[in-house]
Structures are given as C-alpha cells and as structure tokens.
Amino acid sequence: MADERQMICDRCRRAVPISDMKYMPKGDGGRIGLCSACRAKFNPEEEIKKEAKKAIGSKKQYFCTRCRYKFTYDPKSITNLKCPYCGKEDHVIEHKMQSADKLLKNLTE
Numbered sequence: 206m207a208d209e210r211q212m213i214c215d216r217c218r219r220a221v222p223i224s225d226m227k228y229m230p231k232g233d234g235g236r237i238g239l240c241s242a243c244r245a246k247f248n249p250e251e252e253i254k255k256e257a258k259k260a261i262g263s264k265k266q267y268f269c270t271r272c273r274y275k276f277t278y279d280p281k282s283i284t285n286l287k288c289p290y291c292g293k294e295d296h297v298i299e300h301k302m303q304s305a306d307k308l309l310k311n312l313t314e
C-alpha cells in the first residue's frame with residue numbers, strides 16, 4: 206500500500222509525504238516543518254526577518270510616556286510624529302520591546 210501520510214509544509218503549504226518533512230529550528234526558539242525542496246533554500250535568519258517585517262511593515266513602534274499609549278508610525282510619512290492619543294510629540298519615544306517594558310514597570314511602580 207502506497208498510503209503514506211502527508212503533512213503540510215509550513216513554507217510552501219503543499220502536502221508532502223511525512224518522510225519528506227523535517228523540522229528545522231527557526232532561530233527564535235520555534236520550529237518549522239519543511240519539505241525537502243524548501244529545506245534546500247531555507248534560511249532561518251531570512252525567515253525571522255520576513256516575519257518581523259510582516260508584523261510591523263515599514264512602520265516603527267512608538268510609545269507616549271505620558272499616556273502610556275503604544276502606536277505605530279511610518280517614519281516616511283509626511284505627517285509629524287505625535288501621540289494619536291494626546292496629540293503631543295514631546296513625550297513620544299521609539300518603542301523598543303525591552304526598554305518600554307522597563308519603562309512601563311518604572312511608571313507603574
């Protein structure tokens with residue numbers, strides 16, 4: 206019986222025989238199931254970059270320390286960078302995951 210089970214490749218979304226699939230570390234702690242064709246051109250760093258891009262696009266994250274409001278803003282935009290909540294720009298900082306978390310902690314303590 207040629208009744209091999211199939212799996213969906215995480216990259217090309219094709220159903221491939223289970224024997225053709227392998228799990229690869231993604232570099233961010235996660236794993237990704239790839240068929241042999243995708244494995245040949247798989248680059249974990251590239252994959253992470255792609256996902257990060259998908260998440261934020263060309264926009265950057267900013268944070269208003271006055272309102273504690275987090276928002277995204279495209280630096281290439283023609284409008285001025287300001288907090289959409291209070292409309293001021295003097296308390297807006299670029300949001301970086303860790304520093305903002307620390308900041309939030311400081312603010313709430």
Ligand SMILES: [Zn+2]
Binds near residue numbers: 215219240241243244
């Ligand atoms: Zn594939």
Ligand SMILES: [Zn+2]
Binds near residue numbers: 272273274291
């Ligand atoms: Zn604000």
